[in-house]
């Protein structure tokens with residue numbers, strides 16, 4: 001499912017203070033694309049991800065998913081749209097601590113219309129032998145891979161990842177990124193990944209560089225590299 005943004009603006013108001021977090025963003029994301037959003041702290045990356053994915057509403061502008069105008073949906077319809085089509089991964093893994101890895105992933109597949117098999121997807125993220133462990137028995141990188149597996153289990157068309165490796169070291173980050181890369185290639189899931197690590201940009205089909213609430217530059221990678229080849233930092 002392609003996504004089109006037309007002149008999207010977001011202004012936060014807190015008391016007398018207005019923050020123009022997005023100042024007119026226009027962008028098209030193609031089906032199956034791997035997009036990385038890069039930019040310094042405060043440049044509007046999370047705001048952009050939140051409005052694209054319907055977690056928040058823009059102040060003005062239009063967001064279209066194929067034939068659906070997201071910006072016209074009611075709160076209930078928006079929730080339903082997110083549930084049926086979109087997946088999310090955040091810096092915090094947000095796993096349920098009293099459920100095993102497998103049970104956490106089953107929670108994801110339970111809400112999907114055409115879900116993937118939880119055991120298959122755990123095997124795909126390299127955790128087949130650890131699926132009966134509880135989150136506290138897993139490393140940070142393993143927990144994040146469970147979290148990715150949970151989000152992917154419902155078979156979303158688009159997976160939004162906000163700093164998915166923000167809490168991880170280089171090696172475990174690359175394991176998580178490899179999973180995202182494999183899923184993009186094998187399942188054709190569209191990936192939108194926020195990071196402040198420029199090295200990760202080399203994995204993407206296109207890098208959207210944000211600065212001060214605007215797209216500063218879009219870089220197309222003719223030869224994208226795999227997660228293992230990233231120059232970290």
Ligand SMILES: Nc1ncnc2c1ncn2[C@@H]1O[C@H](COP(=O)(O)OP(=O)(O)OP(=O)(O)O)[C@@H](O)[C@H]1O
Pocket residue numbers: 012013014019020021039040041042043044045046047048196
């Ligand atoms: N709920 C909010 N209320 C008021 N201002 C906000 C809110 N959320 C974000 N902002 C402001 O909007 C601007 C963009 O924030 P945003 O979180 O999108 O940036 P970011 O690029 O994701 O930053 P970081 O890399 O630090 O997470 C910042 O100036 C921030 O202070």
